Amino acid sequence: MAPILFDPSAIDTVIFDFDGTLARLNIDFEQMRRDVASLIDRWGVDPRSLQNRFVLEMIGEVQALLGKNSGDHAASFTREAFRIIEEIEVEAAQSGSLFDGAKELFTGLRKASLQAGIITRNCEKAVRTVFPDIHDYCPVVVCRNDVRRVKPHPEQINLALSRLGAKPGRCVMIGDHPIDIETGKNAGTRTAGVLTGRFQEKDFLRAGADMVLREAPDILRRLKPEDF
Ligand SMILES: [Mg+2]
Numbered sequence: 001m002a003p004i005l006f007d008p009s010a011i012d013t014v015i016f017d018f019d020g021t022l023a024r025l026n027i028d029f030e031q032m033r034r035d036v037a038s039l040i041d042r043w044g045v046d047p048r049s050l051q052n053r054f055v056l057e058m059i060g061e062v063q064a065l066l067g068k069n070s071g072d073h074a075a076s077f078t079r080e081a082f083r084i085i086e087e088i089e090v091e092a093a094q095s096g097s098l099f100d101g102a103k104e105l106f107t108g109l110r111k112a113s114l115q116a117g118i119i120t121r122n123c124e125k126a127v128r129t130v131f132p133d134i135h136d137y138c139p140v141v142v143c144r145n146d147v148r149r150v151k152p153h154p155e156q157i158n159l160a161l162s163r164l165g166a167k168p169g170r171c172v173m174i175g176d177h178p179i180d181i182e183t184g185k186n187a188g189t190r191t192a193g194v195l196t197g198r199f200q201e202k203d204f205l206r207a208g209a210d211m212v213l214r215e216a217p218d219i220l221r222r223l224k225p226e227d228f
Contacts, residue, residue, distance in 0.1 A: 006190050006210055008223045013166035014109060015157055015189070016138075017175030018120035020197030021216050022105075023130045025089070025096035025122070029055065032088045036081055043077050055085060056121060056150060086123050093129035099196065105217040106137035112224045117142065117160035119183075121150045140164050152179050154187035161187070172223075174216055178207035192219065 019025045032055050037047035040062050050058045059081045067074035109116045117140035120127060124143040128134065134141055140163045142156045149155045161168060173184030176197025181204060184191035192211045193204025201212045213219060220228040 008225075011114070011170055011172050011190065011223055013115040013117070013161065013164055013171040014219055014223075015117045015119055015160055015171060015173045015184075016216060017151075017173075017177065017180045018118055018127055019122055020176035021174060021180070021194055022102045022118070023096055023098045024196075025092045025126065025130065027089055027092040027122075032085055033058075035084050035088070039077070039081055039084060043073070056144070059085075082123075086125065089123055089126040090129055093126035096126075096130045098131055099215065101215075101217045102131075103137055105220065108217070108220045108228065112220065112227055114223065115164045115166055116140075117164055117166075119151060119156040119160050120144070152182040152186055154183060157183055157187040157189065172210070172219070174213070174219060178203055181207040181209045192222075194218075 016022055019027065036055050036058060040047040040050070040058065043062065043066060045062050045065060047058070050061055053061065059078060063074045063078045066077050106116055116138050118134070118138050119142045121144050124145050127141065127143055140160050142160045144150050147155045147159060157173060161171060168188035172190040172192055173180060173187070174192045174194060175181070175183070176194050177199060178193070181191045181193060185208060190210045191208070192213055193199065193201070193207070193209045194213050194216050195201065196215050204212045211222065213222065
């Protein structure tokens with residue numbers, strides 16, 4: 001493991017990504033991409049011009065494109081696109097599960113007087129399907145529905161920090177995707193990658209992460225070595 005690159009005692013807040021960091025949802029992103037691409041095609045836009053984008057960014061781009069001619073068309077397209085992706089997300093959530101130790105992680109953070117929040121590009125319905133009592137464990141959860149611009153834009157993390165009354169300089173953002181590292185950097189937080197998704201230590205270091213953890217609960221030992 002790479003050494004920690006900041007003073008752990010300066011951290012009082014931990015913000016987590018959800019899918020791949022606290023839970024396994026097995027969302028079929030390829031299916032989602034195909035379904036959204038065929039919707040885009042039906043609206044008369046060539047989806048091949050958008051194939052390097054994440055699905056949410058594809059939707060945003062087509063919404064902007066259609067909106068140049070008709071606000072109504074843009075709104076109907078967007079409604080339909082989100083219906084498609086929510087159906088896939090909620091279905092995945094039904095067979096998804098929280099990682100072992102996720103609830104204990106939040107209990108441990110509270111004991112250690114560390115604040116916690118979750119930010120996710122997923123929808124609230126899917127998150128609550130996997131973690132129905134999420135608010136008993138984590139006071140602040142910012143889903144896609146709560147903001148205009150999702151990660152890697154800093155709006156979600158900024159909203160979470162403001163709800164917690166926390167400062168970016170005293171926060172670490174933890175996630176399983178380099179986009180989570182980018183999000184933390186965009187907001188001015190410290191960052192940590194976890195190896196419970198499909199990315200490796202070298203991917204996080206390349207993205208500029210301050211540390212890499214095997215799994216999210218390891219943050220307790222890293223921040224409060226005397227207690228855990
Ligand atoms: Mg993730």
